[in-house]
Amino acid sequence: MKNVQFIFLIITLTFSAESLAGKIIRVGASEEVTRIKEAIALALPGDTVLVQPGVYREGNIIIQKSIALIGEGYPVLDGENKYEILTVHTTNAIIKGLRFIDTGIGSIEDKAAIKILDSKNIRVLNNQFENTFFGIYLANSSHIWIENNELKSDAEAEHQIGNGIHLWKCEHITINQNKVRGHRDGIYFEFVTNSLITNNHSEGNMRYGLHFMFSHNDEYRNNTFINNGAGVAVMYTKGVKMINNRFEHNWGSSAYGLLLKDIRDSFVSGNVFVENSVGIFMEGSSRNEFKENEFIKNGYAFKLQASCDDNVIERNNFQQNTFDLVTNGSLVLNRIESNYWDRYEGYDLNRDQVGDVPYRPISMYGMIVERMPTAVLLWRSFLVFLLDRAEKAIPVLTPENLKDNLPSMKAYDFN
C-alpha cells in the first residue's frame, strides 16, 4: 500500500512539475500570434509571452494573470500619444526588456507606460521608456522590484509631464539602478513605507530628483541627483535613512540639494553636496543626525531654520561654500560639533587636531542676507568684510550659542 502511495506521489510530482514550467508563447510579425493582447488572452498562469522585435500599437494592454511578459531585442510598445500602454493588476508577474514610447497625456487621468494597481510580487526589469507621461506608476501595491530601467522624456512645460517612477500607498518596494531624466519628479513617493532606493541616477528633472511625502522608514543609498529643477525633497516623514548619495548642481531661487521639512528621527550620512544653491534646507525637523557629509562649493551649505530642534550635525566637511550655515532666529536647540570648516582661523596648541577656540559658522552678513535677500549684492565688498570682522569680535546679530566647540583642524577623509 505504501508503495502505491509513493508511486502516486511521484506521478503527481512529475506532472505538476511539467505544468509549473509553463509554456512559451511567441509574439511577432512572422509568428503564429501577432498581437500581444492575443498572446496574453491565450496564456495561462505561469506562461511566458515572448515578444519579438517590432512595433506594437495595441492601445491599452491589460495583464491580470501571473505571467512573464518578456521582450527580445527591445520590441517597441507604442502608445500613439493616446493610450496608457500597460496596466497590471495581478500577483507574480514579470515585465522585462520592453521599450515603451509616447503614452497619452492626461490632465485629469494619470496615464502611464506601466501602471501597476493593487498588485503584489511584480518585477519590472530592463525596460526603456521614452516620452511617457508617467513612466512606472504604482498604487496600492507591495513587494515590487524595479530594476535597470531607463526613463527619458523631453517635455518642455512642467505640467505636461508626470513623474518618472511614481509610487502611491505602497510598501516593500525596491528601486535599483534606474536612470530617470526629464520628468516632473524623477522618483516620487507618497505614503510608501519600508522601501529601498539604491544606485539610481536622476538627472534634469523639472522639479525634484526624488520626492518623498508621508513615507516612513525608507532608505536611499548610493543615488545620484544632478541638475534637477529643485533638488531632492523629503517631507512629512520619519525614520528615513539617506546614505552615500550625491546631490549635485541644483541651482535656482527655490532649489535645494536636499529640502527637509517636518522630518523626524532620520539619518543623513556619507552624502556629498556639490554646487547647490542650498546644500541642505531644514525646517520643522527634530532628532535627525547629520554625520560625515561633505558640503563643497554650495551657495549656502546648510540652512537650519530655528524651528528645528535636537538635531546633531557632527563630523562633516564644509569647504568652499559662500555661507556655511545660516539660521533665522537666535534660539539654538541643535548640537553642532567636530566638523571641519575651511574658514576656521583658530589654532591648535596641543596638537590634538581639534581647534582650541570654538568656531562660529554663522557670518553676520549671512544673517542679513537671510532677512533681506537683495543685500547679497554687497557680499565680498570691503565694508561687509569689516562688518563681519567686527561681529566676530563682538557678536550682536549672530546667535551666541551657535558654535562648534570642537572644530577639526583637518578635513576628514571619508573615502
Place this chain on the structure above:
Amino acid sequence: MNKIIFFLLLVIFISCKVKPEPLQYGIDACYACKMTLMDEKFGAEMVTRKGKIYKFDDVNCMLGVYHSDFESQQDIAHLLVVNFAKPTQFIDATNSWYLKSDSIRTPMASGIAAFATQEEYSPFKKKWKAILMSWGETNTQFK
C-alpha cells in the same frame, strides 16, 4: 484742470488696489510647504490688504497659514483657489464648492478640489463618490 486732478486721483486709486497675481507653475514655490507648484488643477493664493501675496500648492497649505497667527484674518484682502474644472483659473475661495475624496490626488494630500459652479462639480462628485463641502466646512477640516 479739474479733469486732470480727477484723472490723477483715478490713477492713484487704481494703483492702490491690491491685486492677485497668477500662479506661475514650475517657478513659484508654495509658501507653506516650499514645494514648487506643478499641478495646474490645484493651487491657492492669499493677498493681504497691503498687497503681500502668498502662493500655495494646495488648499490645506493655505488654510494652515490662514488659521495661524501669521497674518490677521482681517488683513486678508483676497482668498483664492484654482478651479479644478478650469485649470489655472482663480475663483473666490469663500464662495466656491469643494469636493473631498480619497481619489483626488492633490499636491499635499488634502484630497480637495475646488469648483465654481454646480455644473462643474457634479460629474466629478459622481465619479469620485466625493463629499461636497462649502468654504466653512473645508475650514473645519484643517483648523
